[in-house]
Amino acid sequence: MSQPAGPILDSRVNSVIARMQAARNYPSNGGPRRNREARDPNLYAEYGFSIYPEQGDLIYLLCRAQRATRVVEFATSLGFSTLYFAAAVRDNGGGIVIGSELVPQKVQAARRNLADAGLADYAQIRQGDARETLRDLGGPADFVLIDGWPGDDGPSLALQVMRIVAPQVRTGGLVMNDNAEDDYLEYVRNPANGFRSLSLPLKGGTELSVKVA
Numbered sequence: 001m002s003q004p005a006g007p008i009l010d011s012r013v014n015s016v017i018a019r020m021q022a023a024r025n026y027p028s029n030g031g032p033r034r035n036r037e038a039r040d041p042n043l044y045a046e047y048g049f050s051i052y053p054e055q056g057d058l059i060y061l062l063c064r065a066q067r068a069t070r071v072v073e074f075a076t077s078l079g080f081s082t083l084y085f086a087a088a089v090r091d092n093g094g095g096i097v098i099g100s101e102l103v104p105q106k107v108q109a110a111r112r113n114l115a116d117a118g119l120a121d122y123a124q125i126r127q128g129d130a131r132e133t134l135r136d137l138g139g140p141a142d143f144v145l146i147d148g149w150p151g152d153d154g155p156s157l158a159l160q161v162m163r164i165v166a167p168q169v170r171t172g173g174l175v176m177n178d179n180a181e182d183d184y185l186e187y188v189r190n191p192a193n194g195f196r197s198l199s200l201p202l203k204g205g206t207e208l209s210v211k212v213a
Contacts, residue, residue, distance in 0.1 A: 006057045007064075013087050016117040020080050021053060033150050041149055045105040048078035051147060051178055052203045056084035059145065062174055063088035068142035069095030074130040074161045075148050076101035079110030079123075085143070086119035097123040098137055100130035102149075130161050140170035147178040156181040166193070169211045177207040 004014055027047055032039045051059075063071060063085065069092060071085045076099035089095030101107045107127045114120045126133035130148065144165050148157040158181045169175060175195070177184055188197040188209040197209040 006053065007060050008057075008084070008087050010087060010118075013083060013117045013119065016113055017053065017056070017080070017083055020048065020050075020078065020083075020113065024048065024050075036152065039150065039152070041103050045103050048080055048106075049147075050077050050080035051145070055176070055178070055202050055206055056081060058200075058202070059143070059176065060084045060088045063143055064092060066142050066172075066174070067092050069093075070098070070137065070139055070141050071095070071143040071145075072098045072134060072137055072141045072165060073145040073147065074100050074134060074158075074165075076110050076125050077106055077147075079113040079125075081145055081147065082110055082114060082123055082125070083117055083119060085145075086114060086117075086122040090119060090122050095122065098134070098141075099123060099125045100133040101125055101127060102129060130157075131164060134161060134165055137165065137168045140173070141165065141168050142170060142173050144169060144173070144175045145178070146175060146184065150179075156183050158184040159187055162187060166195075166211070171211055171213065173211045175209045175211070177209075178203065180205045180207060 029035050029038055073081055076082055082097055082099050085097040107125050110125050114123050146158050151157050187193055188195045194211055194213040195209040196212055200206045200208055
């Protein structure tokens with residue numbers, strides 16, 4: 001029997017991940033990062049702007065190393081990253097993934113994908129604006145993924161959400177950022193904010209930070 005290519009051993013989970021990866025596509029208009037005139041998230045209900053599998057594998061391993069039981073993500077989208085998180089907390093013996101997603105169709109799709117993978121009991125997808133839905137995580141978070149929507153003027157959504165969740169991350173907890181927003185990077189790389197941070201060569205730049213104070 002061939003061995004899985006990544007660290008997740010559950011064939012049911014890997015099957016859903018493979019299906020979602022094979023269906024990955026990108027809008028012909030260039031998407032919200034290239035088209036400032038089309039940044040309404042509801043225009044992209046069928047598109048999963050998600051992490052790459054190598055980032056997911058790293059998330060899984062880091063959560064296993066931490067024995068993580070409470071993890072958080074902004075934004076859930078179709079649930080690709082959620083699968084890695086949920087598999088990790090399940091394999092750690094139990095826990096919860098708290099996701100936030102604005103688009104109702106994506107919330108439904110993420111829940112279906114989790115159910116198909118047998119992981120529905122390990123995830124709570126909160127529909128709405130993450131600046132509201134993630135204000136109370138119900139306890140200290142072990143790991144947070146910040147992978148949100150591009151904004152226009154003012155602080156990025158990544159930074160806005162980070163400021164809300166950072167006080168709820170436990171000392172020693174990890175935060176991963178997928179999009180390298182300038183103001184977000186300035187925040188986590190400033191030691192005064194209580195993090196130590198490193199850019200990883202994944203998907204053009206993935207920021208990994210640990211809360212030290």
